[in-house]
Amino acid sequence: MTQFLSLLLNGISLGAMYALIALGFVIIFKASEVVSFTQGSLLLLGAYSIARLSEPIGFYPAVLVGILLTALAAFLIERLVINRLRGAPVISLAIVTIGVDIILLTELIRRIGSDILNVPHPWGSESVRIGEVGISQNRLIATGVAGVLIIVFFAAFKYSSWGVAMRASAEDGETAALMGIRLGRVSALAWIVAGALAAVAALFLVGAPTPGVSAAAYTVALRAFPAAILGGLDSTGGALVGGLLIGLAESFAAGYQDQLLFLGRGFGDVVPYVVMIAVLLVRPSGLFGTKELTRV
Amino acid sequence: MLSVDALHVTYGGAVQALRGISLEIPDGKVVAVLGSNGAGKSTLLRTLSGTLRLHRGRIDSGSVRYGDVSLGGRDAAQTVRMGLVQVPEGRRIFGRLTVEENLRAGGMGNRDKAAKARARDRVYEMFPVLKERAGQRGLLLSGGEQQMLAIGRALMASPKLLLLDEPSLGLAPRIIGQIGEVIAEINRQGTSVLLVEQNATMALGVADLAYVLDVGEVSLSGSAAELARTDEVQRLYLGHDSDEPAAAEPLPGTRKTLSRWTA
Numbered sequence: 001m002t003q004f005l006s007l008l009l010n011g012i013s014l015g016a017m018y019a020l021i022a023l024g025f026v027i028i029f030k031a032s033e034v035v036s037f038t039q040g041s042l043l044l045l046g047a048y049s050i051a052r053l054s055e056p057i058g059f060y061p062a063v064l065v066g067i068l069l070t071a072l073a074a075f076l077i078e079r080l081v082i083n084r085l086r087g088a089p090v091i092s093l094a095i096v097t098i099g100v101d102i103i104l105l106t107e108l109i110r111r112i113g114s115d116i117l118n119v120p121h122p123w124g125s126e127s128v129r130i131g132e133v134g135i136s137q138n139r140l141i142a143t144g145v146a147g148v149l150i151i152v153f154f155a156a157f158k159y160s161s162w163g164v165a166m167r168a169s170a171e172d173g174e175t176a177a178l179m180g181i182r183l184g185r186v187s188a189l190a191w192i193v194a195g196a197l198a199a200v201a202a203l204f205l206v207g208a209p210t211p212g213v214s215a216a217a218y219t220v221a222l223r224a225f226p227a228a229i230l231g232g233l234d235s236t237g238g239a240l241v242g243g244l245l246i247g248l249a250e251s252f253a254a255g256y257q258d259q260l261l262f263l264g265r266g267f268g269d270v271v272p273y274v275v276m277i278a279v280l281l282v283r284p285s286g287l288f289g290t291k292e293l294t295r296v
Numbered sequence: 297m298l299s300v301d302a303l304h305v306t307y308g309g310a311v312q313a314l315r316g317i318s319l320e321i322p323d324g325k326v327v328a329v330l331g332s333n334g335a336g337k338s339t340l341l342r343t344l345s346g347t348l349r350l351h352r353g354r355i356d357s358g359s360v361r362y363g364d365v366s367l368g369g370r371d372a373a374q375t376v377r378m379g380l381v382q383v384p385e386g387r388r389i390f391g392r393l394t395v396e397e398n399l400r401a402g403g404m405g406n407r408d409k410a411a412k413a414r415a416r417d418r419v420y421e422m423f424p425v426l427k428e429r430a431g432q433r434g435l436l437l438s439g440g441e442q443q444m445l446a447i448g449r450a451l452m453a454s455p456k457l458l459l460l461d462e463p464s465l466g467l468a469p470r471i472i473g474q475i476g477e478v479i480a481e482i483n484r485q486g487t488s489v490l491l492v493e494q495n496a497t498m499a500l501g502v503a504d505l506a507y508v509l510d511v512g513e514v515s516l517s518g519s520a521a522e523l524a525r526t527d528e529v530q531r532l533y534l535g536h537d538s539d540e541p542a543a544a545e546p547l548p549g550t551r552k553t554l555s556r557w558t559a
């Protein structure tokens with residue numbers, strides 16, 4: 001039972017990080033009609049910037065600058081590449097984002113090399129115990145921060161002018177333009193938010209129990225992608241549910257590895273994709289999606 | 297005043313949709329543009345509202361001027377901020393947004409908070425049903441209510457010139473009559489209107505001036521009353537044989553469209 005609760009808690013925490021990244025995918029898709037594969041390298045950029053800047057300027061300023069830099073990078077990708085290809089087929093745009101991702105990723109990996117950069121989280125790598133259940137402080141703080149961000153995000157999406165503009169343009173871009181909504185601005189803002197969310201997720205994903213920033217942080221974003229797809233690529237609520245589902249599945253698969261040995265070692269690594277495929281077989285447009293991916 | 301002069305528009309560099317049309321919309325007037333399917337009515341509105349580019353259309357030659365500003369290179373957002381607001385063909389309300397959110401979206405081009413609040417009051421006064429349904433999703437409204445919402449949404453931008461693309465499309469005669477009254481009321485409150493229609497009875501009933509578009513060219517123009525008396529309009533748009541006496545006036549609001557083109 002204790003193990004179950006512990007895996008549950010860790011799964012939720014991991015899932016909250018995935019949800020942040022998946023929300024980025026979803027709002028980019030809604031605002032720019034692009035399936036963006038840049039989230040992985042953006043995440044790594046965030047982690048790398050925070051790690052590198054922590055020493056010279058201190059941890060909290062580094063976090064701030066790291067988030068801003070990542071948001072700026074996302075903004076530049078949108079302005080310099082995506083916006084200029086407006087109207088191109090969705091599939092070409094997706095491949096363009098893979099190209100951008102590889103370029104950014106290659107440069108970051110060259111800089112990181114084979115090192116593991118340390119991020120000096122002030123909360124360190126201690127664990128806390130809640131009753132019988134143990135969780136790293138980092139994961140606990142991550143869950144709190146992600147929870148707050150997710151609530152703020154959903155409130156903004158529902159009530160703010162940004163949210164209304166965003167949903168209107170996602171539903172019918174031409175008509176939104178006729179209302180005076182600037183589609184380019186809506187799209188740029190979505191990328192900025194997605195970049196910032198990826199950087200926040202990065203901040204916690206490279207903390208305990210993960211040893212630090214290495215090129216492997218990139219693969220985390222690859223697990224957030226199935227989260228976005230199984231929730232429904234155009235559904236923000238789906239991104240949240242999908243993220244949690246993937247986080248929980250991964251946590252349980254890893255925790256009960258011994259009982260799951262018949263599925264092969266390392267099942268925890270592939271479980272996000274297994275869950276995604278299972279969901280899509282039953283619901284091709286994802287749990288809450290309205291657009292089928294086959295039509296993308 | 298909006299003036300269009302010798303305007304040529306093509307799509308994709310090949311399809312000629314407008315072949316040198318000229319027309320004027322004096323301030324404070326309602327101007328109707330009649331024409332059958334494919335005449336170029338929507339193309340004209342897209343040119344005015346700056347959405348031509350979204351359809352890969354282009355102005356080849358000619359000019360569009362609003363007051364003394366050329367509308368040629370402006371995008372949709374700039375045009376809205378200049379006071380030209382279009383209600384698109386087929387209503388195109390945001391079905392997943394609530395009625396209130398639809399109106400909010402309509403006010404996005406309007407920075408002036410006070411003006412927006414006034415516009416909202418005016419919309420709710422003009423269309424009380426929208427106030428009753430404020431929290432409902434747009435797609436739950438009836439066709440007539442959706443058209444009211446589409447017009448209300450455009451009014452949120454406090455337009456000086458309202459562009460309407462076939463507001464009567466697919467609506468029952470009684471509702472079409474109401475829309476005619478709404479247009480007249482909007483005009484009375486000081487907004488000029490460009491009304492694109494196939495329903496000539498309603499359009500000529502509210503318009504001061506009218507133009508007939510035929511395959512990208514203006515074939516007839518004049519005061520709405522005069523135009524309603526011409527043989528061509530009688531025959532093609534009002535459903536009379538030219539030698540039949542005009543006594544067979546169609547019921548107000550009935551949809552008599554061009555039989556030549558309707559499938």
Ligand SMILES: Nc1ncnc2c1ncn2[C@@H]1O[C@H](COP(=O)(O)OP(=O)(O)OP(=O)(O)O)[C@@H](O)[C@H]1O
Pocket residue numbers: 307308311312313331332333334335336337338339340351352385494
């Ligand atoms: N996006 C487009 N691409 C290519 N050709 C187009 C496009 N839109 C319209 N056309 C062509 O331009 C011409 C004028 O079309 P337009 O839509 O302006 O007509 P309309 O008068 O609004 O017709 P309707 O009453 O059916 O709405 C038609 O021949 C049409 O086929």
Ligand SMILES: [Mg+2]
Pocket residue numbers: 337338339385461
């Ligand atoms: Mg049309």
